[in-house]
Amino acid sequence: MPFERLLTAIAGFGTGGARVRDWSVYGAETRRLALGTRDRETGGPHAPLNLAESFGAQFLLVWDDGRVSAGEIDRSEIGSGVEAALARARSAAYDDPDAAAVLGPAPIPEVPLHDPGVARIASGEAGPIAARLERIRERVAEHGFWTWSGSMVAAESRARLVTSAGLDAGVVTTFWAWNATFDGELADGFRGRAEDPFHDFDARLLRLGNLVSRLRRPAAHAPSGLRPVILHPHVVESFVLPILLGNLDGASVAHGESHFRASQFGSPDPVLREDLTLRVDPLEPLKAGSYRFTPEGVPAAACVYVRRGRLVTPVLNLKYARRLGWVPTAIPREYDTLHLEGPDPLPVEDALLEADGGALVLHVLGAHAQDATSGDFSLSAPQALAIEKARLGGRIRATLSGNLFAALRSDALRVVRFEGFPTPGLLFECRL
Amino acid sequence: MGDLGAELVRRARAVGMMLVWRAQSRSTRRVLVTGGRTEDSRGSVLSGQGLQIVTPDGRTVLASRDGFDPDPTLALLDRTIAAATRGGPLGLHRQRVPEMPALSAREIPEGLEAFDRIDPTAAARRLAEIESEIAASVPGVTLRLSFQAEVDAWRILRSDGTDVLYAAPRCTLRVTATSGGDRERHSVAAAVAGPDPALPWSDGPAALLVRRGTAAAELARALPDAPPHPAGTFPLVIDYALAKGLAHEAFGHAAEADGFRSSILARDGRFLAGQTVGAGHVSIVDEPVRGDYAWQPFSANGLRRERATIVDHGRLADALSDPWSAEPGGVRLTGAERAESYRHAPIPRMSNIRIEVDGALPAPGAFDEYGPGELRDLLDRAGILRRHPRIAFLSGYSGGQVNTATGDFVFHCKAIHALGREGTRLHRPAIFSGSMLGALGAIREALGPLLLDAIGTCGKLGQSVPSSGGSHYFLVLDPDPSFRLGGS
Numbered sequence: 001m002p003f004e005r006l007l008t009a010i011a012g013f014g015t016g017g018a019r020v021r022d023w024s025v026y027g028a029e030t031r032r033l034a035l036g037t038r039d040r041e042t043g044g045p046h047a048p049l050n051l052a053e054s055f056g057a058q059f060l061l062v063w064d065d066g067r068v069s070a071g072e073i074d075r076s077e078i079g080s081g082v083e084a085a086l087a088r089a090r091s092a093a094y095d096d097p098d099a100a101a102v103l104g105p106a107p108i109p110e111v112p113l114h115d116p117g118v119a120r121i122a123s124g125e126a127g128p129i130a131a132r133l134e135r136i137r138e139r140v141a142e143h144g145f146w147t148w149s150g151s152m153v154a155a156e157s158r159a160r161l162v163t164s165a166g167l168d169a170g171v172v173t174t175f176w177a178w179n180a181t182f183d184g185e186l187a188d189g190f191r192g193r194a195e196d197p198f199h200d201f202d203a204r205l206l207r208l209g210n211l212v213s214r215l216r217r218p219a220a221h222a223p224s225g226l227r228p229v230i231l232h233p234h235v236v237e238s239f240v241l242p243i244l245l246g247n248l249d250g251a252s253v254a255h256g257e258s259h260f261r262a263s264q265f266g267s268p269d270p271v272l273r274e275d276l277t278l279r280v281d282p283l284e285p286l287k288a289g290s291y292r293f294t295p296e297g298v299p300a301a302a303c304v305y306v307r308r309g310r311l312v313t314p315v316l317n318l319k320y321a322r323r324l325g326w327v328p329t330a331i332p333r334e335y336d337t338l339h340l341e342g343p344d345p346l347p348v349e350d351a352l353l354e355a356d357g358g359a360l361v362l363h364v365l366g367a368h369a370q371d372a373t374s375g376d377f378s379l380s381a382p383q384a385l386a387i388e389k390a391r392l393g394g395r396i397r398a399t400l401s402g403n404l405f406a407a408l409r410s411d412a413l414r415v416v417r418f419e420g421f422p423t424p425g426l427l428f429e430c431r432l
Numbered sequence: 433m434g435d436l437g438a439e440l441v442r443r444a445r446a447v448g449m450m451l452v453w454r455a456q457s458r459s460t461r462r463v464l465v466t467g468g469r470t471e472d473s474r475g476s477v478l479s480g481q482g483l484q485i486v487t488p489d490g491r492t493v494l495a496s497r498d499g500f501d502p503d504p505t506l507a508l509l510d511r512t513i514a515a516a517t518r519g520g521p522l523g524l525h526r527q528r529v530p531e532m533p534a535l536s537a538r539e540i541p542e543g544l545e546a547f548d549r550i551d552p553t554a555a556a557r558r559l560a561e562i563e564s565e566i567a568a569s570v571p572g573v574t575l576r577l578s579f580q581a582e583v584d585a586w587r588i589l590r591s592d593g594t595d596v597l598y599a600a601p602r603c604t605l606r607v608t609a610t611s612g613g614d615r616e617r618h619s620v621a622a623a624v625a626g627p628d629p630a631l632p633w634s635d636g637p638a639a640l641l642v643r644r645g646t647a648a649a650e651l652a653r654a655l656p657d658a659p660p661h662p663a664g665t666f667p668l669v670i671d672y673a674l675a676k677g678l679a680h681e682a683f684g685h686a687a688e689a690d691g692f693r694s695s696i697l698a699r700d701g702r703f704l705a706g707q708t709v710g711a712g713h714v715s716i717v718d719e720p721v722r723g724d725y726a727w728q729p730f731s732a733n734g735l736r737r738e739r740a741t742i743v744d745h746g747r748l749a750d751a752l753s754d755p756w757s758a759e760p761g762g763v764r765l766t767g768a769e770r771a772e773s774y775r776h777a778p779i780p781r782m783s784n785i786r787i788e789v790d791g792a793l794p795a796p797g798a799f800d801e802y803g804p805g806e807l808r809d810l811l812d813r814a815g816i817l818r819r820h821p822r823i824a825f826l827s828g829y830s831g832g833q834v835n836t837a838t839g840d841f842v843f844h845c846k847a848i849h850a851l852g853r854e855g856t857r858l859h860r861p862a863i864f865s866g867s868m869l870g871a872l873g874a875i876r877e878a879l880g881p882l883l884l885d886a887i888g889t890c891g892k893l894g895q896s897v898p899s900s901g902g903s904h905y906f907l908v909l910d911p912d913p914s915f916r917l918g919g920s
Contacts, residue, residue, distance in 0.1 A: 035522065036777075039693035043524035044492065045756040046690045046779050047893075048484070049515060051495040053508065054775070072476040076499035085477070092461070092552040094470040124511070130521050147694055184694045184837035255466050256574040257610045259617055366863055369831030369844035373610060373619040374655070378863035378918055380842040382835060397840070399865060401663070401918055431663075 002055050002078040003027040007162055009082040010059065015090050021064045022102040024163040026295035027057035032155035033122050035129060037180075039147045040140075042133060047151065051124070058295060061086070062100045067093035101318040103297035104165035111292050111300060112285040114156075115194035118174035121154035128195060129154075135202055136180055143182070143209040150180035150189070161297055171292045180205065182212040185383055186362055188234070191334055193286040204420055211362060211385075219386035219394035227432045228358035228412070229400065230351055230387070233421035237335045239367040239379065240426060243404055244278065245332060246372045248305050250320030259373050259405060260311055262324060270309030272408045277341045278306040280332045289337030296328075303330040309409075336422050342415035351416040351427050353390040359398055359432060360385045375405035402430035436502055437589040440483065440509055444591050449513060450486040450529050452733055453589040455479075455500070456774040460582045461550050465559040466575070473552045482774035483509055487516045490526035496775040530755035532590070532735060538597040539729040541722075546629050547583050547601065555579050558632040559605075565642050566607065570649035574610040577645075579603070581629045588734040596734040601627045602725050602898060604887065605641045609649035611656060618655040620648040620846055621830070625725040625887045625900075643800050651847055654858055661848045661859035663918030667820035668909040669807065672799065673829040673886035674845055674864075675903030679716050679785045681832040682841040682868035683709075685892065687742045687750075688768070688780040689757035696839040696868070702762040703751045709743060710872035713790040716743040718752060718768075718901075720783045725887040726900040728770060732778035735767035743872070745790070752780045772895035781892055785901040786884055787875070795880030795905045804849035804856040807906065810879060816908055817853060823908075824917055825849040825856075826864060829886060839868045848917070862918035870914025880905025 006025060013020050032054075036047025043049045055075040062068050069089035077085045121128055129152050140148045153175070160170040176196075179189030188208040190196045196204075231240065252258035253265070264271055282290045282300040291300050296318050304312050313329055314320070321328040332338045346354070363383040370377045378401045386393035407413060407428040416425035437453045444451035457479040464472040480498035483505075493516040495508050516524075559577040566575055585599040608621045622644035624637045631637050670678065685691070692698035697709070719739035720727045731737050733755060740750035751761055754769035757780060769778035793814050795802070802810070804825060811817050825848065832843025842865040850857045884902040909915075 038690065041525035043519065043522060044527060045486075045754075046777060048492040048494045048777050049519060049522065049524060050775075050777065051493070051508070051512060051515060052775055053495075053497045053504070054480070055498060069474070070472070071474040074477065074479060074498045075501075076479045077477050079499060079501065085475075088475045092463075092473040092475055094473045094553070094556065096470065124515065126522050130523070133523060184835065251471075255471075255576065256612050257576065257608070257617075257619060261614075365833040365835065365840065365842040365865070366831065366844055369833075369842075369863075371618055371830075371861065373617045376860060378844070378861070380840065380863055380865040382838060382840045399663070399863060399916070399918065401660075401862065 002075050003057065003160060006057055006073065006078050006082060009086060010061065013086050015087045018063045018065055018090060020061050022062040022164045024060040024102045024297065025057055026159065026161045027055065028157050028159035029055045030155055030157040031122050032153065033124060034151060034153040036151040038149050060102065061089055062102060063090065063093055066095065066097070066100065068096050068099045069093045070099070098322040099319045101322060102163050102165050103167050104163065105167050106299050108169050108293050108299050109283060111283050111290050113171060113173040113193050113290060113292065115174045115286065117195055118154050118176045118193070119156040122156040122174065132178065132201060136205060139205045139209050140182065143213055145183045145212065147184065148180055148182050150178065152178040161293060161295065163297060167297050169293055169297070175288065180208065182208060185212050185215055191288040191336065193288060193290065200420070207420060214385060214392060215383060215395045217394040219396045220388065221386065222396045223358055223386060224432050226429055228355035228427060229430050229432065230355050230358070230360045230416055231426045232360060232362045233418050233423040233425050235361050235364055236340070236426055237423050239364055240404065241335060241338065241340065243370065243372045243375065245315065248315050250314040250316040250324065253314040254320050254323050257373065259375055265311040265313055268310065271311055272306060272309040273410070273413055274309040275343045276306060276309050276408065277304065279304040280330045280338050282330050282337055284337055287334070287336045289332060289334030291333065294331055298328045301330055340424060345415045345417040345424055346427070347417055351414060351425070352387055352392065354414060355387050355427055356390045358387050359396060360387060360392060361398065361400065364400070375403045377402060377404055398432050400430050400432060436500055436505060437587070440505070441589055441591050443506070443509060444485065447513060448488050451591040452484040454482040454732060454771070454774045455587045456585065458582060458584045459547065460580065461552060462578065462580045463552050463555045463559060464576070464578045465556055465563060468560045468563060470556040473556060478773060480774050481505065483512055485512050485516045486529050490528050491516050491519050491524045493519065494777050527756055530759065532592065532733065532755050534592045534594045535734055535736060536595045537730070537736070540597065540599050541601055541627065544583055544599060544601060547581055550581055550629050555632055562638060562642060566645040566649055569646045570653060572612050573649040573653055574612050575645070575649065576608045578606045579632055588730065588732065590734055594734040596730045598729050600727055603627065603629055603631045605631055605637065607641060607645035607648060609645065609652040611652040616656040618652050620652040622648040623887060625885060627723045640800065655847070655860060658858045658860050661824060661850065661862055661918060663862070663916065665911045665913055665916050666824045667911050669811065669823055669825045670907050670909065671827050672883045672902040672905055674826050674843065675787050675907050676785065676886040676901035677829040677832045677843045678871060679787045679901055679903070680782060680890070680899060681834040681843055682871060683716050683742055684718060684752070684782040684785050685834050686836040686839065686868065687752050689751045689753040689761035689763055690780050691836050692757070692761045694837045696836060697748060698761065701760055703748065705748050705763065707748050708746050709748055709869055710746045711875055712746040714743065714872060714875050715741060715745055715788045716785065717741050717788060718782050718785040721884060724784050724884065724900050726783045726898040728783055731767035731769045732771040733769055737767045737783065740766045740768065752782060754778060754780045770897050772897055776895050779893060779895070781890060781897060782899055784884055786882060787903040787907065788882065789875065789878035789904060789907065792878040792880065792904045799880065799883050799905045802905065804851060808851040808856050811851065814879065816877065822850060822852040825851050834868070841865065841868050864915065864917055866915025870912050871909065874909040874912040875907055876910045877908040878904035878906065
């Protein structure tokens with residue numbers, strides 16, 4: 001077993017007079033099945049049925065001179081050159097007392113993270129995938145779409161964390177995800193530990209189909225200037241949350257690269273609107289973002305990053321928790337366990353009333369190219385719908401500009417509840 | 433490892449299957465320094481194999497496994513063949529096994545042993561020295577510097593006897609500057625790349641990083657006070673890095689033949705070769721450049737990667753194709769398929785892409801000697817300011833995206849400078865978006881020689897591979913309603 005071989009090698013390792021004093025090793029063995037569709041063709045050469053087996057480990061070594069080494073190692077190196085890999089790690093060792101943290105035993109919460117059905121798909125049972133592909137093809141035909149693309153993925157992993165301080169924890173997890181794009185316009189999908197119920201899957205396809213159909217019709221009038229805009233949950237997940245999380249990252253805060261300063265955490269002064277909260281809960285059963293422990297050994301626990309507009313804590317691993325003098329936090333891994341909350345989320349119908357004369361933005365281009373530190377944004381939204389007389393109108397091609405942090409502080413900000421999406425939409429004013 | 437590949441080929445042939453076997457070993461060293469101290473230093477090796485099976489009736493299945501243990505690999509081959517054979521219930525697409533020229537070749541650059549001698553501690557010290565040099569010029573700015581050295585080695589065997597071996601070395605020095613203090617914060621990044629692991633100690637690249645890092649730091653410090661640029665349609669000048677972005681996002685992706693059933697550059701799945709898409713003095717070329725960040729001499733299926741003139745003097749000419757997409761797309765096979773790793777399915781994509789303009793005007797000196805003032809003077813001398821008394825100069829590429837079905841593109845710059853007879857003025861960056869055909873047709877002039885070292889990472893279909901390219905130092909675009917700067 002590669003994991004055991006790695007543990008044995010590390011425990012007694014020394015080179016050039018230096019020996020490993022403390023260590024932590026996290027390894028995961030994964031079996032995965034994926035199937036893609038490109039432009040109606042399922043499993044073609046550019047998106048084939050893909051069967052993968054992998055093992056990978058990450059380690060932290062604290063040497064007897066106090067220096068640290070971190071790295072990754074795969075199955076072949078463990079089998080044929082583990083000593084060379086550890087010697088290479090020693091050559092890269094550096095002084096960083098904050099990074100020299102190896103955790104001991106602690107209560108690890110039980111969290112349901114495994115689904116036998118997904119495990120069977122990952123091992124090759126393709127029936128559930130075939131049924132879903134068939135339903136997608138039916139929906140595409142019903143709407144008269146000319147093409148669709150997408151993918152379905154099932155995986156099963158067995159992970160284990162062992163440290164020199166006596167922590168030894170394991171977990172078996174599954175992962176299920178699918179996505180579909182209609183006519184190259186819009187995509188939707190699901191990510192979780194278990195398959196989403198078939199009727200939820202079908203309802204999602206139907207909602208997607210209706211939106212893409214609506215994009216075929218141009219709007220009578222294109223709104224412009226300072227207008228109310230509703231960001232669809234997908235846009236919140238691709239644009240708003242990555243910028244917020246990037247600025248909450250402990251390393252960015254510690255190094256002065258974040259919009260937020262370290263001194264603002266714990267301060268009574270709000271940095272966002274006073275009714276906004278951002279929290280993560282990795283204990284939710286069968287969510288893609290749930291886990292029992294981090295690869296460093298921090299037990300999963302719910303965590304609030306922003307409470308009523310005030311910064312509570314950055315996202316902290318062991319190193320940056322120590323650097324900043326706080327405690328390590330939960331790590332947001334997927335959006336289904338990350339909760340952006342405000343008071344009284346508006347139903348979409350009410351939001352359309354408030355956003356009359358504006359637009360519903362379904363997708364943006366260039367979200368990853370923004371200056372996350374300043375919050376200034378300038379985005380292209382070729383898939384947007386005008387809002388006319390409090391109803392969804394036809395398609396507009398918009399460009400949005402403004403400052404995200406100003407928007408998240410504004411009195412005009414509203415949280416909008418979209419059916420089938422754990423992440424809310426956001427309504428605020430910006431330039432169209 | 434070669435014996436294992438030969439045995440896999442033998443077994444695949446025995447059951448009438450075509451096999452492409454990809455073995456990869458990618459060795460990476462990375463050092464990160466902030467505030468004079470090492471924040472991370474690590475090495476890693478990614479190695480494993482991908483087995484691509486094609487049945488006689490054209491079903492494709494890919495399998496992968498890290499490591500090269502024979503027994504589990506042979507078991508995986510059996511599982512893959514079985515999955516391909518019984519793929520019917522999933523409706524797996526069938527496509528005839530394409531003709532591919534067999535090839536036996538290798539491209540191993542000299543000097544790769546130097547990667548084994550990299551001293552991470554010395555590299556960290558060198559990064560700290562460079563950081564000090566930049567910080568001395570621009571105090572009050574937080575700097576983060578990194579050095580990454582990587583050798584990406586592949587061996588590709590096919591059941592028709594093809595045996596290709598190559599190694600791509602790539603090293604990068606990067607700096608990110610963030611304005612500090614209690615003011616509004618902005619971040620600006622810069623990079624230098626090369627194939628030599630001595631990059632941090634080489635006079636030319638190190639001096640270039642200091643120069644670019646200093647400019648990035650000055651820009652990060654100045655941006656909080658800069659006003660937004662008005663939105664709208666303007667005469668534009670873009671630098672070579674943005675021109676690479678335009679070529680990559682706007683044209684390169686739409687010319688990838690696996691997407692022709694939904695590309696604006698194709699109709700009914702066939703490339704619109706010969707169609708006019710730009711001005712007659714403008715061409716777009718993609719090819720691997722030796723020593724370049726995105727150099728890859730062979731395709732992921734073991735074909736020699738060829739030069740593709742995507743736009744030849746304003747007309748569509750070549751596409752970026754692989755064996756499965758060339759014939760359906762009606763284009764020449766150019767061996768453009770790449771894969772992020774042995775775990776991924778190869779797809780057609782770019783390597784080093786450039787925009788070439790006939791009759792480029794001279795721009796003496798090095799590109800990095802041109803600040804906005806020097807560029808304004810150059811445009812004045814060239815008579816361009818007479819035609820356009822006010823020009824928006826977009827500098828520095830910071831990412832982009834395209835919808836190849838609609839031809840909508842977007843990319844972001846690091847700064848906008850308004851250039852006019854009265855001087856120059858810095859503005860905050862804004863998005864450059866619009867129609868790819870409109871933008872290409874608007875290119876009027878180029879200034880300076882070709883510079884092709886703009887680097888990036890392309891993330892097509894979730895696979896990250898190095899990309900690069902460029903153009904002449906500067907391109908001048910006449911205003912056109914099909915593209916715009918910022919919002920409305």
